[in-house]
Amino acid sequence: MKNVCALFFLQGCLALSGTATGQDRLYGKSFATRSVVMAQNGMACTSHPLSTQTAIEVLRAGGNAIDAAIAANAMEGVVEPHVNGIGGDLFAIVWEAKTKKLYGLNGSGRSPYSLTLAEFQKRGLKHIPSYGPLPVSVPGCVDAWFELHKRFGKLSMTRILSGAVRYARDGYPVHDEAARSWEGMVSRFSEYPNVKAVYAPNGQAPKRGEVFRNPALASTLERIAREGRDVFYKGDMARTIDAFMKKAGGYLTYRDLAEHTSEWVEPVSTRYRGYDVWELPPNGQGLSVLQMLNLLEGYDFSKIAWGSPEHIHLFVEAKKLAYEDRARYYADPAFVKIPLKELVSKSYADERRKLIDPNRAAVKVDAGAFNVALKDGDTIYLTVADSEGNMVSLIQSNFRGFGSGMVPDGLGFMFQDRGELFSLTEGQNNTYAPHKRPFHTIIPAFVTKDGQPFMSFGVMGGSFQPLGHVQIIMNVVDFGMNPQEAGDAPRIDHLGSSEPTGERMEGPGEITLESGYSYETIRALMGKGHKIGYGLGSYGGYQCILYDAANRVYHGASESRKDGQAAGY
Template identity: 60%
Template sequence: MRRLLALSSLGLALALAIPAASAADRIVGEAFATRSEVYAPHAMAATSHPLATQVALDVMKGGGSAVDAAIAANAALGLMEPTGNGIGGDLFAIVWDPKTKKLYGYNGSGRSPRGLDLAEFQRRGLTEVPPHGPLPVTVPGTVDAWFALHGRFGRRPIAEDLAPAIRYAREGHPVHQVIAYYWGRSVPVLSKWPGFAEQFTVDGKRGPRTGEMWRNPNLANTLEAIAEGGRDVFYKGDIARRIDAYFKANDGFLRYEDLAAHEGEWVEPVSTHYRGYDVWELPPNGQGIAALQILNILEGYDLKSYGFGSPEHVHLFTEAKKLAFADRAASYADPAFYRTPVERLVSKDYAAERRALISMDRAMKAAEPGVIPQLNEGDTIYMTVADADGMMVSLIQSNYRGMGSGMAPPGLGFIFQDRGEQFVLKPGHPNSFAPGKRPFHTIIPAFVTRDGKPWMSFGVMGGAMQPQGHAQIIINMVDFGMNLQEAGDAPRIQHDGSTEPAGQAVAMSDGGELDLETGYPYETVRALMQKGHSVRFAHGPYGGYQAIQVNPEGGYIGASESRKDGQAAGY
């Protein structure tokens, strides 16, 4: 399955022996690009599913804004790629508004049930929130986010935005390759939870195969109800009552009152300046500022002179990631419960302090947070859309692990997220479970401006890979001179094993594991091992990338990488 399902260990070793520069497979000779960038004069959409990309373009051709198109495409993705997202999950977005020439951030994450507390987990003998079933379920924030974004930036009725997804849900659509693979993996794990097998399998036994038509009339009915009755149908109406009854009957804690109380939040994006570019992320409870911390640390090194794929490039990136993730584990949490020192964490002075801890010769085995808290992961979709008026949307949405919790209320056609797994069951931790609290969140949209003007909207989906991926895209383009497509297709670095802000939050003591995607020279691998890195082979933890860049000649440039089923297209 293309690069997503990687080679055997032997195949990887052989591939690593090939110099990185020879990774070029475009006839024009650009390294790493699996295809050309996409250019269009008026509008662009890049999503992880070709049909969703076409939905977004159709909406904009019909007079909709980039936000209308993003909502339409996201609704379609919830149907077509339930392995990564749906209306049972959360949503974050960054929008560039050409009228005000400003960025607007929306945190559409939901809170834990108010009737569930830390003591309940302790009574059940649990030291971590389970990954599936009713206990990790939190209030889904996506529908609210759609209406909040639409209320400020939409141009046409939201019923028209949801119409393509409703039509595909009734008439059917062919399932794509990567989605079919992950769907098949989820079915044996989630089929024991009530409502899943009945609504998300073929004959109660398997996921749909590649190319097989899939229909979801239950989701069509749910989306029609939302289109006709608005957000309150979902949070305060019949759908909310059906959700309440379902969880009461299945050892769950989510209630009508939790849904009715939900509100997303407009937030101010946070930025750092990296070699002439302003990189923007959303503040916690998400992990976006980890990407800013990584970039701030790396700004002190001449990465360009070392070259892409060099031992110095990979080593310095990995060490910067370890330091940023130590802070991520210690202090990224719901700001309503803990005040993360964002300004300090993304400052250049703090980056200099952290940079001084890096050795060029040896890999860190442990990394302590630099800011000590003063107490008072997963499958995802990323998409971006830009319209003819200059509005750009960076949007990410997820059910978290796999297809979510497995909890699928009969007749509604969607699965609830298991985002609550990201809580820590440890009293006193900033991310400790509490009633009505938002968990630490992995999904993060990104945006880049230059001289106060929009330059790029992008994201890299994939749990803890996301801030690592964001930083790598920026480095690839700014330091190594890659274009939009090359930057996403270039082989990635993924460090695993840092202290996590979830589970039991066990501190890293062995340096973790370094995953290198096919394409790094063996000389680099050997040098990294000599520095003390534990380099390993891993199947597909490298995320998925979509991006839109403003074309200085007019219009937009789009990119969609080879690890997903996606497409960038415009008109």
């Protein structure tokens, strides 16, 4: 009850102050923060202005969208190390204008060969820890860059990574979000070697507006650009990593790095009211977006207002059903059989929709049953488009803020802790095994219409991401918002579903709402049995490029809650 009262007070203050409204804007909803950015020759939308500008510079230099996306991602690892970097994984969806086709890349790494489930059991662990050497898996980012570049790139990798190298060496002022995330990092990782030397060279975390430099990362990126991906996975960097992990009591070895490969995969889609929505197949959670949309398509939202109790209730109930399937089935398809076609079929959605009570919040739902054999955070998203019509939807992450705390000697980056998302319960799809890819939260998205690109977008925020994807699509398709309005609209989160880590949630869970929803809506949702609260910083980030095929114009949008920028030329 305290949370609800505090929420009402916060909403009242914001309403009285006029904060975050567009009431003086010629066009736009009351919550719109700014206009859409429009351009014809190229567009970049990232979570940091320097990354956006780097992408535009690459486009102007003759690079294509793929070159610019790699450049922006490398820059993101420099200026936002608290959410991504070359110690993490990468996923991408590419629209190639020449072939008029979508290509999916799974650039996630696998668990160490030498670390077994028995080792966790011997230690008495029920969950893989968030920090230290145990959650470290192979970082797939660098290999993914080179896979993208080999297939689609135009400029040299030296030119593409030059911006990131320059800013890592010369420095940049730390922005608001990074400074806030940096505050607790030094104490959190104080027991681990190299963390202070790299991220707090003056003995404390850099403050907002201070210039931060990472010369070790500059040298690493420079060598990767010049010598190629093998210097990282098979050369002396790999040997440095091997030696460091042995000293740290870790299990990642030279063999794990040397045998790493990314995988080109076929994106999976469903049609939602005439729009084809594309996601990547597991080990990510993109299928849950398609499952939710299939469930929600059965309701006529032309007669259900945005922000109404009916809208929020149906959205949350669809999420509960999709997330139970997510917990049971989504995992590395190299280890388990996933009923992919069945999960995203319309007939399955029609059956599951019968479980939704329009008047009452579900307390417990189960995953769907299929005849298949079951074997015993923090992120950046960016999207770029070029003058040829190529578009890239790219997402990359270290997982939990900064990562695992493992900073190899002299290389200037921290390893991800993505392995934390394995389950240690025997017999589940996502149960830990050596050389296996963990369940992944980061998902890029793409929408086509009539065989043409329509929208490249993503929403950051761990398990919130599918909810964010569905809200963006509904805001554009069902509620007629432009891409900036769709991202600015107050968001809905729901906490309380079974997790791929093996945790089982009971009860209706809790809906957390950003300010902007009416008291009448909140009261009606409580009447349906929902618990209502609020959260801080739990609603993800967002970037989007919408393509107007009739006028051949890109419409760019960027997250207003963070430090991002949409720009074009």
